[in-house]
Amino acid sequence: MFIQPWDAALDDAEWQAWIADGHDFGVLGVNGPSGGAPVVVPTHFTVEGTGLLIHLARPNPVWKAIEAAPDVTFTVIGDYAFVPGPWRAAPGTPATDGVPTSYYAAVQFTCRATIVDDPEAKAELLRRQMAHFQPEGDHAPVEAGRPPYxxxxxxxxxxRLDVTEVRAKFKYDDHKPVGQRADTARRLTERGTGPDADAAAQQLRRLDRVGPWKA
Incomplete structure (x- = not known):
């Protein structure tokens, strides 16, 4: 993932807060066996300390790939929007000279994967995930040897994905003039399609922290 200086996370707390704010679905990417195409799996995940927890169906083809190459990438993407060229035209230039772009936030984890097969260890993993996704506790006990789980x-x-590196990107035109960024956020809010409002909120949040871009 290419990251321009103005797109980089301002600190670790920024991407950690973004992940904690409901961004708990991503894509697991594993090198394909014998040099084949990568195996890619969309899935929910849970943060556990400095790692991530996932569970997948046993027939999933990803297991063979992980056994062959346990160094994996997990990517989370959100708060995205397409920004038309006229919105990005430099002040004093024709609107048609503006070049469109994509806004988005992305966090990419490089990890070492460990497969969990012990029944009690799997039950504990599921309990931790249920505590995150269904904290109300309105479910049967998750225990090995006890129905229904x-x-x-x-x-x-x-x-279990032990994170070895984190790369975070918040691509919201932070290098553009303050007024232009605020105007783009307004346009995104007014357009209001898909995650436009979320992208606008991210742009305004970054604008408050970054202000005028300084190299």
Missing amino acids: GRMLSGIRGL
Whole structure:
């Protein structure tokens, strides 16, 4: 993932707060066996200390790839929007000279994967995920050997991803003039399609922190 200086996370707390704010679905990428195409799996995840927790169906083809190459990438993307060229034209130039771009936030984790197959260890992994996704606790106990989850544990495998590197990107034109960025956020809010409002909120948040861009 290419990151311009003005797109970089301002600090670790920025991307950590973004992940914690409901961005808990991403894409696992694993090198394909024998040099084949990468295996890519969309999935929910849970942050656990300095790592990530995932579980997937046992028939998933990703397991063979992980066993062959346990160094993996997990990517989370959100708050994206297409920004038309006229919105980005430099002040004093024709609107048609503006070049369109994409806005988005992305956090990319480089990880070492460990497969979890022990039934009790899988049950504990699921309990931790349920505590995040269903904190109300309105579910049956997740225990090995106890229905309904116990009999289902054989159908899944757990995955612990120990994070070795984090690269975060918040691409919202921070190098553009303050007024232009504020105007783009206004236009995104008015357009209001898809995640436009979320992209506008990210742009305004960065604008408040960065102000005029200084190289």
